[in-house]
Amino acid sequence: MSDEKKILVTIDGSKRSKRTIDYICSFKPFRDRKITLFNITTPVPEAYYDLTRDAFSNISVSQVKAWEMGQKTIITEFLKEARQKMIAAGYKADNIDIKLVDQSKGVARGILEEIKNNEYQSLVIRRKGRDNSILSVAMGGVAAKLVEKADFIPLIIAGTREIRHYQCVAVDGSPGGMRAVRYTADMMANTNCRILLCSIMRTTVTDSATQGKDPFADLALWAHDKLNSALFEAKEILTQAGIPEDRIETRIVQGAQSRAGALLDTARATQCDTIVMGRRGMSDVESFDMGRIPRKIIYASRKFTIWLIP
Structure with a gap:
């Protein structure tokens, strides 16, 4: 087991996940920890790529591919901005990693796999994300599954109260x-x-x-x-x-x-x-x-x- 105390922070680019970054920035004891900002992107269903049978469909497929790339660009920029905000708050640049992966399984399962394949000390989520987000951690959805299944790691559910330590x-x-x-x-x-x-x-x-x-x-x-x-x-x-x-x-x-x-x-x-x-x-x-x-x-x-x- 590594001595590094790494924290996995799931964010989705929504306004709520911005508040998660605000929490991470405000909570001073985290600043000496290794932080991984983590996102699972939503791939377009394979069925969309079956539309290549005619010229009209080819146009549709190109639009879908452009949408996919656009979404990745948006979340990548969001992660970079979050990292810069953390550095401005006092985190060391070397202590912040960004990880963007494509969804291959259920969202909660993907997060749990990421934890099990790496030596994280804690997991940070929100009760809710944006409705159309792959990391929409709403109680009753992904967050509820993580509360149930992530029983081997400290789970931090970020709130909105002002941090008074x-x-x-x-x-x-x-x-x-x-x-x-x-x-x-x-x-x-x-x-x-x-x-x-x-x-x-x-x-x-x-x-x-x-x-x-x-x-x-x-x-x-x-x-x-x-x-x-x-x-x-x-x-x-x-x-x-x-x-x-x-x-x-x-x-x-x-x-x-x-x-x-x-x-x-x-x-x-x-x-x-x-x-x-x-x-x-x-x-x-x-x-x-x-x-x-x-x-x-x-x-x-x-x-x-x-x-x-x-």
């Missing part, structure tokens, strides 16, 4: 949650970014609660203690990565009716720009289930940037 990291005491903390520590190492370590409880534990009288109260106390221990461990991981202790806050939210809703409310109230979650919860066994908490967060948090960590 303030992450809300969900901590639940699970191995997956701790992997999310370690990924955050790696990304934010030796920076002055702010991090909120947030744990959510459905129950409420009072300061006067005592053990041994009520089994349900005992269970709540046990859960509270476990979350406190997880938060302490998470803070240690972050401080060891060079993040100042006074830039890290820990919080347990109690009595939540919805864990996803409480996490979103906390992130909004504290004006975080990014929510970081483990792909798997306490079981750490089953693959990511689109019906569970991460899915709710992704669909309900349109403006937040989401980091989903395997």
Whole structure:
């Protein structure tokens, strides 16, 4: 495995993908990483080339070929402009690659193949692209497939909130949650970014609660203690990565009716720009289930940037 920490960024030339480049430019910790700007172009279906039987069809085919070349020229120029914008934002020119490939399979499958054939550390997508784009990463389409299938790589879903370098990291005491903390520590190492370590409880534990009288109260106390221990461990991981202790806050939210809703409310109230979650919860066994908490967060948090960590 290469020590280079490469990030694959899928863009399609749309206004939304321009906002992805804005995100990449604004998020300072990425500037020391290797970035590949990636696009899959749409070929014209082979059936169009069967129109060569008469002179009129020959004219049509030439127009189709010209359209193909025009589309490649447009996206190539877009990629070059994006690269120049990143350089102006502080990226080293040698750290930015451009990759334009023709579609041969499904879009999501093509992206997954690109990841598996190269040593990328993270994948950046948007919830939506332009409607007629081959990289139209709309939830329910390509993005939804990548959320489901790209379960072996940290997935970054770029949002539209202003980047304040303030992450809300969900901590639940699970191995997956701790992997999310370690990924955050790696990304934010030796920076002055702010991090909120947030744990959510459905129950409420009072300061006067005592053990041994009520089994349900005992269970709540046990859960509270476990979350406190997880938060302490998470803070240690972050401080060891060079993040100042006074830039890290820990919080347990109690009595939540919805864990996803409480996490979103906390992130909004504290004006975080990014929510970081483990792909798997306490079981750490089953693959990511689109019906569970991460899915709710992704669909309900349109403006937040989401980091989903395997």
